[in-house]
Amino acid sequence: MEENLKRVLRTPEVLFIGINGVIGGGIFLLPGQVAGLAGNKSMLAYLLAGIIAIFIGLSFSEASSMFTTTGGSFVYAERAMGKTVAFTVGWMSWLTFIIGWASLSNGLISYLAALAPGVTPYKDLIIIVLVGLLCLLNTFGVRRGSMTVLFFSIVKLLPLALLIIMGLFFVTHPASPAGRFGTPKDFGQAVLVLIFAYGGFEMATIPQGEMVNPRKSVAIGVIGTLVGVTLFYMLIQVAAQRLDPALSASTAPLADAGRAMFVGGATVMTIGAVLSIFGTKSGIALSSPRIVYALSFNRSLPGVFAKISPRFQTPVVAIWTTGVLVMILACTGTFQHLVLLNVAARLYEYLLVCIAVIVLRVRAKDAHRPFKLPLGMTIPVIAAALCVWLLCQESDSQLLAAFIALVIGLILYAISRATLRKTN
Numbered sequence: 001m002e003e004n005l006k007r008v009l010r011t012p013e014v015l016f017i018g019i020n021g022v023i024g025g026g027i028f029l030l031p032g033q034v035a036g037l038a039g040n041k042s043m044l045a046y047l048l049a050g051i052i053a054i055f056i057g058l059s060f061s062e063a064s065s066m067f068t069t070t071g072g073s074f075v076y077a078e079r080a081m082g083k084t085v086a087f088t089v090g091w092m093s094w095l096t097f098i099i100g101w102a103s104l105s106n107g108l109i110s111y112l113a114a115l116a117p118g119v120t121p122y123k124d125l126i127i128i129v130l131v132g133l134l135c136l137l138n139t140f141g142v143r144r145g146s147m148t149v150l151f152f153s154i155v156k157l158l159p160l161a162l163l164i165i166m167g168l169f170f171v172t173h174p175a176s177p178a179g180r181f182g183t184p185k186d187f188g189q190a191v192l193v194l195i196f197a198y199g200g201f202e203m204a205t206i207p208q209g210e211m212v213n214p215r216k217s218v219a220i221g222v223i224g225t226l227v228g229v230t231l232f233y234m235l236i237q238v239a240a241q242r243l244d245p246a247l248s249a250s251t252a253p254l255a256d257a258g259r260a261m262f263v264g265g266a267t268v269m270t271i272g273a274v275l276s277i278f279g280t281k282s283g284i285a286l287s288s289p290r291i292v293y294a295l296s297f298n299r300s301l302p303g304v305f306a307k308i309s310p311r312f313q314t315p316v317v318a319i320w321t322t323g324v325l326v327m328i329l330a331c332t333g334t335f336q337h338l339v340l341l342n343v344a345a346r347l348y349e350y351l352l353v354c355i356a357v358i359v360l361r362v363r364a365k366d367a368h369r370p371f372k373l374p375l376g377m378t379i380p381v382i383a384a385a386l387c388v389w390l391l392c393q394e395s396d397s398q399l400l401a402a403f404i405a406l407v408i409g410l411i412l413y414a415i416s417r418a419t420l421r422k423t424n
Contacts, residue, residue: 014217016154017283018204018225022197023156027233028111028273030197031240032253037190042237045187049194050230052390055383057201057222058373059354062380064205064218065371066360072205073353074294080356080363084413087300089352090291091409092402093202096345097288098322100199102329103338104277104284105131111273114255114266124331130278131330134285135323139309139316156279159272160236163254166261167239192393195343197233200280201225202349203287219371289318301416344394344402347387354384 009017038045063076074090105127113120204221211217236254240247243260250256258269293315296305309316329338357380360367373379391399 009211009217011213011217011220014204014211014221015224017286018201018221019229022200022225022229023160023232023276023280027160027197027236028107028254028276030193030253031237031257032247032250033193034190034237035241035247035253037186037193039185041187042190042241043234045190045194046234046237047230049191049198050226050233052191052383052386053195053198053201054223054226054230055379055386056350056354057226059357059380059383060202060205061219061222061371062369062373063353063357063360064222065369066364066367068211069294072202072291072294073349073356074291074298076356076360077352078298080359081352083298083300084410085352086298087295087413088406088409089349090295090300091413092345092406093349094288094291094295094322095405095409096199096342096349097284097291098326098329099338099342099345100196101131101281101284101288101322101326103342104281105326105330106338108274108277108281111255111270111277114270115274127330128327130281131285131323131327134282135319137282138285138289138319139314140312151279156272156276159258159269160232160254160276163243163257163261163269164232164235164239166265167242167257168235170261188393192343192390195346195390198226198229199343199346200283201229203283216370285319285323289315289322292318292322299416299420300413302419341398341401341405344391344398345405347391347394348402348406351384351387351391354380354387358384 034042034045060073064072066079067075069075073093074086077089078086108130109119109123109126112126119126201222204225205218240254240257243257244250244253247253247257254273255266255270258265258267261268292301292305295301296303296318305318305321306315307317308314357373358377361377361380394402
């Protein structure tokens with residue numbers, strides 16, 4: 001089978017898909033929680049989470065340079081460990097995105113309610129309309145979807161840059177220096193939560209079948225995103241802690257920090273948060289359906305999910321299936337409950353990609369790799385170990401929920417494979 005997707009995405013667009021995927025809802029929603037968990041070690045938590053993400057991103061970059069087809073981590077795992085393991089990676093990757101999309105939808109409502117409290121009773125309707133709009137945009141073509149991502153990637157950086165400038169250079173008497181946040185309560189949990197804020201860089205790896213130069217574009221998109229974002233996040237946390245003495249108790253932390261900048265600062269940051277979260281949602285709307293498409297194209301899920309719109313050449317069934325599930329999760333769950341389940345599913349995917357890189361170094365040692373990591377297998381081995389450490393920070397209930405989701409996926413996979421054998 002051959003993919004029939006248009007190759008229109010260039011390297012700058014792929015980079016912005018990565019930036020938009022990472023800098024989004026997490027940084028607007030989590031600084032208060034990080035301050036409460038990590039205390040005066042908040043900067044160290046951001047740095048450690050960033051280093052972990054970079055190690056994982058380097059592993060993704062090497063793996064992606066071997067392929068030119070749609071699917072991201074699913075494709076790498078299949079080449080290394082076979083169809084069944086690859087399916088679990090693709091399934092958990094898709095689960096990561098739909099839970100992330102749903103949790104950000106709830107976070108978006110929190111910030112919208114800060115602007116207009118009257119919207120709260122219409123929470124579910126707003127979520128359904130916004131998710132449906134993004135599905136519609138991506139149905140019309142990947143170019144429209146990528147242009148939406150590009151627009152929000154630029155817009156979201158402006159209020160965050162303003163917060164950094166005001167917090168670092170215009171606060172003559174800091175309301176709450178980082179050192180006054182006290183000793184850490186649960187440093188490991190803080191790092192775990194931050195993986196949600198750093199996650200999303202893998203969006204840049206998924207639409208490889210629609211990239212003009214996929215082997216080059218993905219490595220630039222992933223590494224460029226993670227290095228820049230780590231520094232950016234640390235500056236945001238310092239600025240926010242200088243501006244707001246009660247950051248750890250806030251449900252809209254950057255909006256509250258914005259109140260200390262100038263009159264109307266809270267409104268500026270709130271609008272910025274709304275645009276940023278919606279921008280991240282637009283990136284997920286572009287990337288996540290391509291995972292279902294790839295699983296179906298590979299015959300690991302029913303073939304209907306690989307159906308392409310004859311007019312727009314986009315995976316229309318995968319787009320709307322993903323959107324409907326997001327609507328259901330967002331309307332029935334909460335941000336706090338969804339985040340850690342998102343992280344558990346994401347870490348499973350990251351761990352298997354790191355293992356895939358190690359396996360491919362042995363099984364396909366002579367394969368063409370335009371981007372090859374130095375020091376042999378050291379970097380992916382360290383990245384895999386860090387993923388295991390983070391999984392150990394998860395609660396038993398979150399791990400159980402992720403395991404149940406994995407089992408459901410395997411049941412669907414078994415049904416699909418059995419049906420395929422009968423038809424053949």
